[in-house]
Amino acid sequence: MQSNLFKNQSHSEIERLWFSDTFIYSDSSEQNLSRWEVLQAAIHLSLKINSEQTLSAIVFFQQRHYFLISCLAIALKNGRVILPPNTSEHTLKNLQNEWPNLWVFGNDLPSEYQHQYQISSVQIEETITSIKSAPPSFKLDELTRFFTRINKSEILLYTSGSTGLPKKVIKTWQNMIDSASLAISRFNLMTPCFIVTTVPNQHMFGLETSIFWPFFSKASVWHERPIFPEDIISALSVNTQDPALFISTPLHLNKLLAFQLNWPKHLKRLLSATAPMPDALAQQIEDQIGVQLFEVYGSTETASIASKQSTSSDLWSCYQSIEFQIISPSKYAVKTPGGNTFQPLNDQIELIDNRWFRLGKRDSDLIKIAGKRASLTELNQYLRSIEGISDGVFIQPKNTTRLVAFTVSTITHTEIQKALRKKIDPIFLPRPIISLPTLPRNEVGKILYNELLKNL
Amino acid sequence: MLTPEQLEVANLIINAVNLEDINPNDIDPNEAIFNDGLGLDSIDALEVSLELSKQFGVKIKSSDENINDIFKSLASLTTFVQANKTH
Structure with a gap:
């Protein structure tokens, strides 16, 4: 995998990207983090986790840096990261029953979780402060060993299956990295850019766009998940040297239009996923914001697999190396380099050829x-x-x-x-x-x- | 019993997020309005903030205030609005 991750890059390029470049932007430049600092903080944090059994940990953090450092630290302990689909009492109790000895990474825990082992942002801040005060030097060998060590660790996401019962989807770090590489090439993220996204880390699309895409490309990312328009605009203006990419959902984009915002000039592209974007809304968004809007199609099981510019076509263009298998007319399963098996799609599709499809109806119960x-x-x-x-x-x-x-x-x-x-x-x-x-x-x-x- | 200011904000929330079946006087001003209380979520917060900016000129920005404290209850949101309104 190292050869894959770092292929075609010279030692100095890797060092610049992983050690020198800013990866996560914060409110002040002293708080910005490089990829190397994130890895070092994760190593420090993993030393604070004393778990005798196999570590199972829920990560509630919304902030991208706390979330990523937590996930890496858990993976270093060979543990599994559990991403809850929501924080309803019912869901949290079920997870507790399924995973006894659960660790919880987050602040302000729900009352059900008060007695679990907890890592809060205070402890993560401590590790960040300690690595910032004694900056570790870059070693390529350490970088490759880090990823060799974690690539089989698991990330669990839950989604409603077609029966409505929560269904567990297991991804290894390697699966997520392989999926990300497809999107990175589709959206040209090996050219530096700056990502601001409103999608939660715990959702597959958020996990991809705020964590895996930027971490394994040359994109940098804003440390928070902004909701309010003022926050979104000020986040975008933190890094004006790189073209910005704003990633959200049809629901959120629709609401933002009502605020009549002044979007910054360096915003170059919008991405939307998680629900279909009505054509009229896509047109309105492009007209008002003045940049191209791309929709991304995917599912928790497959991660993202295709995209389209909604104002120009109703055909979805697949990422590279996506394989289709027919189940019944208009029902297909897909396999991606980031998945080991064929996964049925929740939507009906009309497959034009292996690169293009048109979306059909969704199962009416879902x-x-x-x-x-x-x-x-x-x-x-x-x-x-x-x-x-x-x-x-x-x-x-x-x-x-x-x-x-x-x-x-x-x-x-x-x-x-x-x-x-x-x-x-x-x-x-x-x-x-x-x-x-x-x-x-x-x-x-x-x-x-x-x-x-x-x-x- | 809600104060007139709280009632005004309660009505604004109810209209903004389409909760017309809820009677504002049934809302406990000190109870959570998001999640456990009325069950509002982040998109609702966005709707409410749009209405607040239209009606009171209040701009909500999570980075300069503790957003969770502002949106904690009807009482805290009303206090914030009263302190920051421009019209």
């Missing part, structure tokens, strides 16, 4: 909001299990992204929201809840959706 998947069947089960609700159903109206719930209940909407919050990710909470005396059903008990929608 809904996706802001990059998170859920099964409507499962959400309905949660809704109906709440005490005080005798019947209920979620729907996703076409003109909104949020779900609406129709309920027959004896409790208040605030109480329903609270009960749901314990079980489901906030992104799927209904807006609004509509109470009805009964739900319209046909003689076999199927919901009459057209009747239901008249109540909107």
Whole structure:
């Protein structure tokens, strides 16, 4: 793998990229980190982890540097990194049951996790301070040994499978690096650029774009996950010497348009993923921001595999070396250099040839909001299990992204929201809840959706 | 019981994030509004911040204030708005 990672680069080029160049930008230049400093901090941090069993650790950090240093330190201990799909009480309890002796990397832990072994940002800051005060010199051999040591360590992500039950997706560091190399070549990231992204580290697209793409290319990255427009604009202006790449989701980009922002001149490209971008929105974004917008297609199982400029084509262009296998008409499985097996796609596709495809329908039970998947069947089960609700159903109206719930209940909407919050990710909470005396059903008990929608 | 200022912010949140089925007077001003409380998320925070900037000229920026403290409860958000509003 070393030959792969560092191929075609001279010793001095590798040294410049890994040792001298700024990799993670922070509020002040003294706090910026090079790739080498990140590795050294991870080595120091790993020494603070005293785990007798195989280390399993959840990483909650939103900041890119805390997150990456944590993940590397866990990998150095031959441990597995666990990325929770959300932080609902239900999910956290399940993870605790699945992984006893869980370590938690993060601040402000949820109450369920107060008693776990914890590494907070204070400890990571200490390691950063100590390596900054005694800067270690660069050794190529140490760099290659570092990656040889961690390449089989695992990163676990959870996603809703087609049955709606959480499904575990296991990626090794090597898998993630191999996937990243495809995107790096697709988006030309071996030319220096600066990435600011709003996508969480714990989501596959965030993990790729804020961690693996920049770490293994010449891109640098902003240390936070900015949400508010002011933060995004000021983050972009931290590095003006390199062209900037802003990476977000259709939902977030759509909201940002309403603020009428002055986007900086060095912003050269936008990337969007996690949900389909409506054509009109893509056009509006390009018109208002004045740069090209590319959509990225992928899944937790496959990582990203294709991209397209939405305003110019409805055809997705695959990254190099993606293989397709037909399951049934319009259902395909794909294999990437970053995966060992064929993985079925959640969407139907029309395969033009091995480089191009058009996206078809998604399985109607699966809904996706802001990059998170859920099964409507499962959400309905949660809704109906709440005490005080005798019947209920979620729907996703076409003109909104949020779900609406129709309920027959004896409790208040605030109480329903609270009960749901314990079980489901906030992104799927209904807006609004509509109470009805009964739900319209046909003689076999199927919901009459057209009747239901008249109540909107 | 909400103060008039809290009621104004509560109504703004309800309109911004489409919670019209929630009665503002059911909101406990000291309870969490995100996650455990009303279950709002980061995209909602963005919607709320857009409305705050339109109605009060308040610009929310996470780096210069502790954003979690501002958005902790209706009471803390109202205090922040009162201290920073420009119109």
